[in-house]
Amino acid sequence: MELTGHIFNIQKFSINDGPGIRTTVFFQGCPLACRWCANPESQNRYAVQAQLLNDDRCRRREVTVDQVMAEVLQDKPFYDQSGGGMTLSGGEVLQQADFAAALCRAARAEGVHTAAETTGFASPEHFRMLLEEIDLLLIDVKHFDPGKHREGAGVDNRLILDNLRTAAASGKPMIARIPVIPRFNSTLEDASGLARLLTGLEVKEVHLLPFHQFGERKYQQMGVPYDYDGTDQLHPENLTDYRQIFLDAGLDCTFR
Numbered sequence: 001m002e003l004t005g006h007i008f009n010i011q012k013f014s015i016n017d018g019p020g021i022r023t024t025v026f027f028q029g030c031p032l033a034c035r036w037c038a039n040p041e042s043q044n045r046y047a048v049q050a051q052l053l054n055d056d057r058c059r060r061r062e063v064t065v066d067q068v069m070a071e072v073l074q075d076k077p078f079y080d081q082s083g084g085g086m087t088l089s090g091g092e093v094l095q096q097a098d099f100a101a102a103l104c105r106a107a108r109a110e111g112v113h114t115a116a117e118t119t120g121f122a123s124p125e126h127f128r129m130l131l132e133e134i135d136l137l138l139i140d141v142k143h144f145d146p147g148k149h150r151e152g153a154g155v156d157n158r159l160i161l162d163n164l165r166t167a168a169a170s171g172k173p174m175i176a177r178i179p180v181i182p183r184f185n186s187t188l189e190d191a192s193g194l195a196r197l198l199t200g201l202e203v204k205e206v207h208l209l210p211f212h213q214f215g216e217r218k219y220q221q222m223g224v225p226y227d228y229d230g231t232d233q234l235h236p237e238n239l240t241d242y243r244q245i246f247l248d249a250g251l252d253c254t255f256r
């Protein structure tokens with residue numbers, strides 16, 4: 001039987017998911033339950049409520065590798081000109097590890113640069129398999145403390161940190177992505193702890209993703225409670241001291 005995957009969007013002309021102009025493929029399904037999640041329809045716990053979502057950014061479907069590649073390859077001239085490529089995102093791509101690896105193999109066979117954004121919450125076998133098939137790893141690092149991580153994201157971070165160590169030891173190009181979230185990891189003490197964790201793993205590059213409210217309407221449409229309802233968005237100008245802590249630690253740190 002042909003391998004298929006479940007996705008909820010293919011976004012063209014992405015410029016924040018790796019270098020150059022990219023096509024980002026969003027995988028359906030996520031085992032985490034982040035309280036601030038902007039894509040609640042991708043969470044496993046909201047699979048039923050996601051049917052209620054009426055959002056033009058959400059086109060959930062089952063697809064083959066060839067179907068995705070047909071869309072990805074339409075923009076190959078832009079990737080070639082800009083140093084871009086294809087990025088897999090989610091949800092959590094490693095919930096569909098075989099499909100993710102097959103997509104990356106197909107893209108590389110066509111000379112397309114591949115990146116994957118992952119939470120790192122996956123079996124070490126699946127994580128290593130994907131690592132071998134990609135050119136760039138974008139790994140979310142939400143908190144250094146297991147208890148705080150569980151409180152905010154529904155799972156603790158031990159498995160994630162183990163996989164992060166594997167990635168660091170592999171020498172694969174890697175960027176740590178930190179969503180900066182009020183009441184979770186937005187204090188200067190949080191920044192210091194995260195910077196210590198990353199420098200200890202010899203991570204070189206960090207992207208800070210200030211909290212936004214792009215998902216607020218989805219919670220309303222799905223009829224599920226949203227812990228960050230009405231919380232003010234963060235902007236780079238609110239986080240200059242926060243960023244400085246990463247710069248002082250010797251990390252290349254930018255906002256996305």
Ligand code: SF4
Binds near residue numbers: 043119
């Ligand atoms: S990891 Fe991402 S997609 Fe999954 S629950 Fe957290 S914010 Fe949402």
